[in-house]
Amino acid sequence: MRHYWLVATAVALVPGVAGAQAIYPIDRATILSGSKFDFKVEFPEVVKEADVKVLVNGEDHASVFGKKAEFTEKEKDANASAIRLNDVVIAKPGTYKIEASVAGQPAKSVTWEVYGTADKPVAKNVIFLIGDGMSVAHRTAARIMSRGNTQGKANAKLNMDYLPNLAFIGTSSTDSIAADSANTASAYFTGHKSAVNALGVYDSRAKNSLEHPKQETLGQALRRAAPNKKLGIVTTAEVEDATPAALVANTRKRADKDKIVGMHFAVLPDVLLGGGSAYFLPQGTPGSKRKDDIDYIAKFRDEGYSIATDRDSLIKSAAETNSGKVLGLFHTGNMDVLLDRQFLKRGTVDKFPNQPGLVDMTKAALDVLSKNEDGFVLMVEGASIDKMSHPLDWDRAAVETIEFDNAVGVAREFAEKHPDTLVIVTADHTHGVGVVGTIDDNKPGDDMREKVGTYQDAGFPNYEDKDGDTYPDDINVSKRLAIFSNNFPDYYETWRPKLDGPFVPAIKNEKDEYIANEQYRNVPGAVLRIGNIPRSGDTGVHAVDDVVLQSQGPGSEKLKGYMENSDVYRVVVDALALGAKQ
Amino acid sequence: MKRSSWTGEPVSRRDIVRAGMGGAAALALAGHVAPVRAQGGDMLTFEQLYGKFSVLGLEFSEQVKRLKGRKVSMRGFMAPPLKAESKFFVLTKMPMALCPFCSSDADWPEDIVVVYLGDKQTFVQSNQTIEVTGTLEVGSWIDPETGFVSQLRLTDARFRSV
Numbered sequence: 001m002r003h004y005w006l007v008a009t010a011v012a013l014v015p016g017v018a019g020a021q022a023i024y025p026i027d028r029a030t031i032l033s034g035s036k037f038d039f040k041v042e043f044p045e046v047v048k049e050a051d052v053k054v055l056v057n058g059e060d061h062a063s064v065f066g067k068k069a070e071f072t073e074k075e076k077d078a079n080a081s082a083i084r085l086n087d088v089v090i091a092k093p094g095t096y097k098i099e100a101s102v103a104g105q106p107a108k109s110v111t112w113e114v115y116g117t118a119d120k121p122v123a124k125n126v127i128f129l130i131g132d133g134m135s136v137a138h139r140t141a142a143r144i145m146s147r148g149n150t151q152g153k154a155n156a157k158l159n160m161d162y163l164p165n166l167a168f169i170g171t172s173s174t175d176s177i178a179a180d181s182a183n184t185a186s187a188y189f190t191g192h193k194s195a196v197n198a199l200g201v202y203d204s205r206a207k208n209s210l211e212h213p214k215q216e217t218l219g220q221a222l223r224r225a226a227p228n229k230k231l232g233i234v235t236t237a238e239v240e241d242a243t244p245a246a247l248v249a250n251t252r253k254r255a256d257k258d259k260i261v262g263m264h265f266a267v268l269p270d271v272l273l274g275g276g277s278a279y280f281l282p283q284g285t286p287g288s289k290r291k292d293d294i295d296y297i298a299k300f301r302d303e304g305y306s307i308a309t310d311r312d313s314l315i316k317s318a319a320e321t322n323s324g325k326v327l328g329l330f331h332t333g334n335m336d337v338l339l340d341r342q343f344l345k346r347g348t349v350d351k352f353p354n355q356p357g358l359v360d361m362t363k364a365a366l367d368v369l370s371k372n373e374d375g376f377v378l379m380v381e382g383a384s385i386d387k388m389s390h391p392l393d394w395d396r397a398a399v400e401t402i403e404f405d406n407a408v409g410v411a412r413e414f415a416e417k418h419p420d421t422l423v424i425v426t427a428d429h430t431h432g433v434g435v436v437g438t439i440d441d442n443k444p445g446d447d448m449r450e451k452v453g454t455y456q457d458a459g460f461p462n463y464e465d466k467d468g469d470t471y472p473d474d475i476n477v478s479k480r481l482a483i484f485s486n487n488f489p490d491y492y493e494t495w496r497p498k499l500d501g502p503f504v505p506a507i508k509n510e511k512d513e514y515i516a517n518e519q520y521r522n523v524p525g526a527v528l529r530i531g532n533i534p535r536s537g538d539t540g541v542h543a544v545d546d547v548v549l550q551s552q553g554p555g556s557e558k559l560k561g562y563m564e565n566s567d568v569y570r571v572v573v574d575a576l577a578l579g580a581k582q
Numbered sequence: 583m584k585r586s587s588w589t590g591e592p593v594s595r596r597d598i599v600r601a602g603m604g605g606a607a608a609l610a611l612a613g614h615v616a617p618v619r620a621q622g623g624d625m626l627t628f629e630q631l632y633g634k635f636s637v638l639g640l641e642f643s644e645q646v647k648r649l650k651g652r653k654v655s656m657r658g659f660m661a662p663p664l665k666a667e668s669k670f671f672v673l674t675k676m677p678m679a680l681c682p683f684c685s686s687d688a689d690w691p692e693d694i695v696v697v698y699l700g701d702k703q704t705f706v707q708s709n710q711t712i713e714v715t716g717t718l719e720v721g722s723w724i725d726p727e728t729g730f731v732s733q734l735r736l737t738d739a740r741f742r743s744v
Binding site for chain 2: 277278281283284285286287288289290291297309310329330331332333348351352504507508509510515517518519
């Protein structure tokens with residue numbers, strides 16, 4: 001009690017001690033020279049414009065930024081003042097100290113590093129492959145399932161195992177040590193950190209998701225600084241989902257999917273492949289998730305895009321396109337996973353039976369983009385490694401990892417013929433998952449827990465790949481990998497692959513709490529596990545653990561040791577020489 | 583089975599707070615809590631909703647076109663309301679976690695039906711199969727309070743556990 005009283009008194013005696021509350025970009029921001037960003041200073045209370053002083057390296061900000069920031073006495077979302085200047089550009093690399101003060105009170109300051117790049121690009125092409133949520137356990141599971149292991153040695157390596165340069169990547173957010181796919185992808189593709197759920201913006205006090213201070217995305221940087229370079233975006237998720245959106249979007253809320261379609265349209269990626277057509281269709285069309293009458297399929301077509309809607313039309317479009325522009329939408333929502341598409345025919349495969357896979361899409365994108373003599377940037381996302389890891393469907397997640405690795409193989413094949421290609425393979429964040437041994441149906445009894453083999457009892461699983469397609473011929477073998485999450489909601493552990501469709505471990509009750517999905521209670525051997533995350537959590541969560549990044553090609557030697565995810569952007573734009581020309 | 587209220591009318595925030603403090607007990611709720619017998623009408627299944635699935639748009643089935651504006655019954659699972667005060671709930675083919683991946687209310691499968699109740703009824707657990715009877719409405723509709731977009735609705739509806 002006494003504490004509170006003391007604090008209250010101190011504030012009362014020294015009015016205005018807070019000065020500026022927040023400055024965007026934030027302290028220690030790293031900014032590409034010549035890139036655009038929105039500058040904003042938020043004051044904690046209403047102040048007079050005449051009392052506000054904002055200096056950049058000791059000079060008036062207007063002389064450095066070329067324009068005076070606009071003063072708002074009372075922001076609509078706060079009973080307080082702010083100044084803001086959109087689309088600021090700093091051409092000269094260096095350290096910039098920003099000091100904001102009100103009427104002689106102590107200033108709040110932040111320091112930015114504006115970095116330049118090489119004058120000439122070392123890489124003509126960049127292929128950036130993201131296994132969404134891909135953790136070390138996913139890779140280990142994929143390697144064992146796909147390639148096998150004999151007497152302790154892998155029978156063969158995965159494609160991604162061959163990339164020579166390796167870094168550990170920190171994925172934390174401006175507001176949390178944890179992160180999601182929005183702000184982690186945003187860090188890779190803007191060079192700025194941000195808050196969970198945000199894409200290409202800093203998290204200010206604005207309420208409207210579109211009014212936060214913007215950061216420049218890689219897609220926008222390419223259009224500004226390298227207009228002859230082609231841009232491709234490939235994903236197995238909706239193209240409005242966080243990772244593909246991070247190349248083009250500026251919003252505090254990744255769920256703004258109808259608006260993100262418009263942001264794609266503003267950048268016009270030359271190749272855009274994935275799911276999510278529901279947000280392209282005008283609201284009157286059954287299946288649409290738009291709230292207006294805009295027909296984005298027609299708009300893209302008017303821009304010269306050929307439209308592909310299944311695997312056959314994708315292959316045809318890629319071969320025949322004259323414009324070099326292909327929009328491929330293969331599902332109204334997220335695309336089905338490989339295990340369902342190729343093996344089990346579950347999920348929504350009956351409704352969308354001819355979806356291409358990530359390998360088909362990567363090949364098609366490279367076919368189209370590589371015709372451009374000025375090179376390209378291609379982002380490829382294996383989205384459903386994450387989308388199957390959340391519901392603890394480790395079999396589907398592992399098979400998705402194999403598919404992603406096959407897309408890495410396509411990229412490496414391309415890079416072999418085109419050595420001026422920087423290839424980066426990484427994840428955006430991790431999951432709390434581990435491979436602990438095997439589960440052997442042939443052990444005695446009905447108690448599934450006793451069939452888990454650990455240490456020397458794990459032995460080796462009996463997956464087979466007789467047809468050599470890199471996928472196990474049968475996922476439901478009698479001795480399979482034991483993969484467990486270290487965090488989970490209440491759920492029934494069934495100890496085996498979910499052959500009827502992707503796992504839904506928990507569902508919501510009327511108290512907004514997630515409870516175990518009763519659909520699995522009667523699976524033979526099923527055991528109720530009581531969750532260890534808050535009851536508001538629907539599925540397994542992202543881990544804070546570092547991500548492993550591997551790379552090859554020109555510029556990749558700089559990707560090493562520990563790096564922030566936002567630092568990776570600097571290597572990419574340096575390889576492409578996107579900095580302001582000096 | 584634990585129950586809380588399901589109402590066809592907005593519940594005030596104060597009611598919600600009170601219910602939260604009182605645990606899972608019923609909200610302020612007047613009558614209409616007794617199980618209701620389905621009122622008949624043609625049975626419609628989730629498989630029968632769309633005649634054609636396509637990336638460029640779905641097509642309603644002939645049955646849906648024929649039953650438009652008529653009383654029909656459907657069996658499925660009740661997803662909890664998006665917001666406690668919303669006037670509708672979503673009927674799904676399978677029990678589902680709400681948007682398992684991104685905490686957005688936008689990511690439902692195509693084959694859902696939005697149910698607007700005629701009278702107040704109690705919420706049933708999402709694990710429980712229910713049969714809903716109401717008037718079939720067809721075509722895009724944006725719920726004015728929540729902005730939720732739906733293509734198929736059962737209005738003036740009642741439901742029972744089966």
